[in-house]
Amino acid sequence: MHTMSITSRLKLTLFACPAVMATLFTASPALTAQRNFTIPVQEKVLDIGSGLKYDAWTYGGTVPGPVLRVRQGDRVHIHLINDMEIAHGIDIHAAQIAPSKHFAPIPGKTDLSYDFDAEVPGAFMYHCSAPPMVTHIANGMYGMMIVEPKDGWPKAHEVTIEQGEYYGDPDDNGLVAGDSKRMMDERPDFVVFNGVIEKYADHPISIKVGELVRIFFVNAGPNRTSDFHVVGTIFSSVYRSGNPANAFHGVQSFEVGPGDGAIFEFRVHEAGDYPFLDHAIARAYKGAIGIFRATP
Numbered sequence: 001m002h003t004m005s006i007t008s009r010l011k012l013t014l015f016a017c018p019a020v021m022a023t024l025f026t027a028s029p030a031l032t033a034q035r036n037f038t039i040p041v042q043e044k045v046l047d048i049g050s051g052l053k054y055d056a057w058t059y060g061g062t063v064p065g066p067v068l069r070v071r072q073g074d075r076v077h078i079h080l081i082n083d084m085e086i087a088h089g090i091d092i093h094a095a096q097i098a099p100s101k102h103f104a105p106i107p108g109k110t111d112l113s114y115d116f117d118a119e120v121p122g123a124f125m126y127h128c129s130a131p132p133m134v135t136h137i138a139n140g141m142y143g144m145m146i147v148e149p150k151d152g153w154p155k156a157h158e159v160t161i162e163q164g165e166y167y168g169d170p171d172d173n174g175l176v177a178g179d180s181k182r183m184m185d186e187r188p189d190f191v192v193f194n195g196v197i198e199k200y201a202d203h204p205i206s207i208k209v210g211e212l213v214r215i216f217f218v219n220a221g222p223n224r225t226s227d228f229h230v231v232g233t234i235f236s237s238v239y240r241s242g243n244p245a246n247a248f249h250g251v252q253s254f255e256v257g258p259g260d261g262a263i264f265e266f267r268v269h270e271a272g273d274y275p276f277l278d279h280a281i282a283r284a285y286k287g288a289i290g291i292f293r294a295t296p
């Protein structure tokens with residue numbers, strides 16, 4: 001090492017790290033990016049499939065809320081604006097900060113901000129932190145934050161899927177009223193991918209034969225596990241919590257508990273329809289089923 005000049009050593013170190021390379025070429029003083037997210041909390045009646053509606057509590061007007069995508073090492077700034085009358089908050093699993101300081105719910109018509117460093121890569125759940133949390137999550141207050149590894153993921157056809165649950169019976173107008181007792185009894189009436197009953201059975205996700213498909217997956221629950229499976233395929237890789245350090249290979253199904261995430265990778269070898277589902281079959285019947293439609 002003594003024969004190498006400080007400059008050469010510095011160059012080697014810098015060029016080993018793509019983030020720093022980008023910095024060199026853009027002459028930016030920051031080594032990592034600052035990522036700002038402003039998220040309004042809004043009540044909204046949403047279509048949840050099968051002709052039904054739900055009076056949802058939302059991040060940004062959708063269930064799930066927006067997918068927040070950052071890179072490992074980024075500084076993340078969250079600004080939550082509570083447009084509703086009741087208290088809400090936001091707990092992001094990618095953040096390693098004191099919940100008592102940052103995740104505490106705020107009253108209606110107020111806002112909050114906090115910052116954290118996205119240190120660990122993964123597919124993380126975020127959700128409302130206001131009590132009763134089971135109600136806030138079942139009513140739609142959940143979403144996904146993807147923290148990409150420092151060097152990113154290899155190129156793939158990427159899809160995000162979040163599993164959730166609705167509780168209650170529809171009235172004459174098809175409006176499903178949240179049923180608190182069933183929430184506490186862990187008896188969902190509907191189990192859904194991306195907020196809608198059988199969403200991708202009605203509108204299959206197009207993929208290509210031979211391409212790498214990568215699913216960023218979060219199970220928001222609030223109560224049931226997901227035993228995620230794609231019929232006619234074997235996952236070439238599964239990354240528990242979405243962290244490349246937690247790799248499993250040659251996996252048929254993979255259990256993701258509420259509040260957890262995973263990344264699934266696979267390829268199909270033949271054109272056709274490939275259903276994906278929660279393989280706890282009753283939950284597939286309750287809506288947690290969809291289709292990948294593969295074409296040449």
Ligand SMILES: [Cu+2]
Pocket residue numbers: 057087088089128129130136141
């Ligand atoms: Cu809430």
